[in-house]
Amino acid sequence: MSLIIYSIKIAILSYIIYSQMKKDNLFTRLLTLFLTFLKVGALTFGGGYAMIPIVLEEVSKKKKWISEMEMLDIIAISESTPGPIAVNTATYVGYRVNGILGSIVATFGLALPSFVIIFVISYFYKDFMQWQVIQAAFKGLKVGVILLLFNAVLKLKKGVKFTIIGVISFILALAVMIIFSIFDIQFKFMSLCLILYGILLGIVLTKIGKMEGGKE
Amino acid sequence: MVFFELFYTFFLIGLFTFGGGYAMIPMIQEQVVGKGWISEEALTDFIAISEVTPGPFALNISTFVGNTLAGPFGAICSTLGVILPSLIVIIIVAMIMKKFIANRYVQGALNGVKPIVLALILSTALLLLVKVTLFGGHSLQSEFSFDKRSLALLVFLVGFITIYKKINKKSLSPIKILGLSALLGIIIFTV
Numbered sequence: 001m002s003l004i005i006y007s008i009k010i011a012i013l014s015y016i017i018y019s020q021m022k023k024d025n026l027f028t029r030l031l032t033l034f035l036t037f038l039k040v041g042a043l044t045f046g047g048g049y050a051m052i053p054i055v056l057e058e059v060s061k062k063k064k065w066i067s068e069m070e071m072l073d074i075i076a077i078s079e080s081t082p083g084p085i086a087v088n089t090a091t092y093v094g095y096r097v098n099g100i101l102g103s104i105v106a107t108f109g110l111a112l113p114s115f116v117i118i119f120v121i122s123y124f125y126k127d128f129m130q131w132q133v134i135q136a137a138f139k140g141l142k143v144g145v146i147l148l149l150f151n152a153v154l155k156l157k158k159g160v161k162f163t164i165i166g167v168i169s170f171i172l173a174l175a176v177m178i179i180f181s182i183f184d185i186q187f188k189f190m191s192l193c194l195i196l197y198g199i200l201l202g203i204v205l206t207k208i209g210k211m212e213g214g215k216e
Numbered sequence: 217m218v219f220f221e222l223f224y225t226f227f228l229i230g231l232f233t234f235g236g237g238y239a240m241i242p243m244i245q246e247q248v249v250g251k252g253w254i255s256e257e258a259l260t261d262f263i264a265i266s267e268v269t270p271g272p273f274a275l276n277i278s279t280f281v282g283n284t285l286a287g288p289f290g291a292i293c294s295t296l297g298v299i300l301p302s303l304i305v306i307i308i309v310a311m312i313m314k315k316f317i318a319n320r321y322v323q324g325a326l327n328g329v330k331p332i333v334l335a336l337i338l339s340t341a342l343l344l345l346v347k348v349t350l351f352g353g354h355s356l357q358s359e360f361s362f363d364k365r366s367l368a369l370l371v372f373l374v375g376f377i378t379i380y381k382k383i384n385k386k387s388l389s390p391i392k393i394l395g396l397s398a399l400l401g402i403i404i405f406t407v
Contacts (some may be wrong), residue, residue, distance in 0.1 A: 041271050077316065080326050081309055083230050083302030084240070084274035091306040103307060107299055114271030115295060118279040119288070121265060129261070133402055140401015141264035142348055143369045144394045147377070148267070149341035151390075152238040153334060160330045170331040177242070177339035184357050188250040191242045192232050194332050202328020206321050 029098045030105045032063060037090045037109035044086070051086050055093060065097050086110060165205065169198060218286045219293045225251070226278050226297030231305075233274070234326075234333055240274055242336040253285055257353055260344065267394055274298050345370075365404050373397060 036058040040051040052075065060068050074096075078088035087107060094106030128134055160166065173194045180190060225247050233240045241263065249256045266276040275295060282294030309316050316322060347353055349370070352361040373396065381387050388396075 041275075043270055044272075077309060078306075080234070080322065081302070081305050082232060082234055083305065084233065084272045084298070086272035087230075087274065087299055087302040088306050091303050092310055095307055095310040100307060103303060103310075107303060110272070111275050111295055111299060114269075114275035115279050115291065117269050117271065118266075118276050119283055119291060121269065122280050122283045125265075133406065136402045136405035137398040138261050138264065138401065139366065139405045140369060140397040140399070141394055142260050142344075142353070143366055143373060143401070144397030145260055145263045145267075146341055146344050146348065146370070147373055147393060147397070148390050149238055149241070149337060149344065151387075151393075153338045153341060156239075156330075156334055156337070160334055161327055162331070163327075166327070166331040169328070170335045173332045173335035174339050177336065178343065181339075181343050182356055184355065186250060188246045191246055191336050192228070194336065195232050195234070195329055198329035198332035199325045200328070202325040203321050205328065206324030 026098070029065075030102065032058065033094050033097055033102055033106045034109040037094075037106045038112060040086065040090070041110040042113035051089065055089065059093055059097070066093060070096075165201070169201065173198075219290060222282050222286060222290050222294040223297040226282075226294040227300055229278075230274070230298040231301040234329055238273075238337050239333050240277075242340045244277060245340065248281055253281060256347075256355075264394055264398075267390055369397065369400055369404055372400065 036055065039058070040054050043054065044051045052071075056068065056071055059065050060071055066074070074089060074092045075085075078085045078092060081088055087110065090106040090110040091103040094103035096102075098105070129138070162170070176190065176194065179185075180187065229240060229243050229247060233243060245256065245259060248254055249259055254262075262277060262280055263273075266273050266280075269276060275298065278294040278298040279291045282291035286293070343356075347356065349363050349367045350360060351358050352363060373393070376396070377388050377393065
């Protein structure tokens with residue numbers, strides 16, 4: 001009996017939501033943001049660029065809230081600010097559509113699927129790893145992950161300007177990381193220090209005019 | 217206080233990662249493995265798991281580490297930690313919008329940091345490669361054990377990917393690379 005009442009309630013609720021969807025008010029804006037990024041979170045593998053077509057379709061083509069040109073700017077900014085690209089894009093699009101509330105709703109939508117899926121997986125993970133077939137598969141996967149990392153290096157290489165100073169930074173960082181590992185020096189903030197060094201170096205070089213600014 | 221520790225660690229990771237995804241791995245490795253929260257082996261396993269499940273890598277790994285360490289509330293703390301820097305920075309940037317990306321100091325900082333990020337990812341890849349093929353997946357201080365099966369798998373995969381790219385003019389997607397390596401792993405390591 002309660003099940004019937006429950007489904008009637010859901011039906012009424014979905015009708016109200018559906019009838020509201022056609023209007024452009026606070027409720028539809030937030031709901032569309034939430035659903036769009038829920039979709040992004042649930043359907044994109046590996047994050048990052050895979051999400052862009054979905055966001056374009058929902059936010060630019062269907063709703064026309066953000067022009068496609070502006071989406072390009074948003075992507076560029078998401079890449080050049082700290083944090084995961086997907087989270088940055090969700091926050092930015094959310095902000096443009098409905099201010100701070102919009103950015104929170106969009107980011108929440110993005111995070112929800114990951115949270116639920118990984119939450120479930122982490123419970124089965126240990127038992128799962130006991131199986132011999134799975135262990136063998138994961139030994140293979142390790143090699144696969146290494147390849148993906150090399151792949152990422154090759155892809156990202158295209159966006160890096162290798163000036164003399166850039167090459168020196170690159171070699172320095174690589175050498176430090178490898179030497180630390182060979183001599184087993186435990187320092188949790190090594191890559192953080194190297195990143196800060198890179199940022200400061202870039203700013204100082206721009207200041208003294210040794211590095212070009214402007215768009216690439 | 218483990219919850220605060222989780223939040224703070226992932227806040228730092230979120231704040232100092234540029235480019236997301238794999239750029240995050242070196243820092244996650246230092247912090248999460250360095251603190252003894254999960255083993256390096258579990259982390260590599262999890263990178264593979266994260267790649268075959270939907271959602272951004274950063275959110276997947278923060279949920280996983282948080283939940284492994286301190287249950288559901290831990291997962292919430294670490295996820296909030298990794299999201300919050302983005303939320304704060306992007307909202308500020310969105311307010312000043314276009315001036316930000318055109319600013320020459322921002323561009324300068326980015327040009328300065330990009331080679332470093334590249335080196336960090338490359339060093340992670342190289343060290344993992346050496347560990348897996350020469351030290352049985354353990355640290356460089358452990359006993360030397362040459363793993364010819366992993367090496368064979370690597371050579372085969374590199375060859376396959378290169379040939380696939382030549383023929384199809386398109387690189388194999390990450391998820392297919394992992395699917396193939398899992399399958400080959402089952403064949404090579406169970407025989």
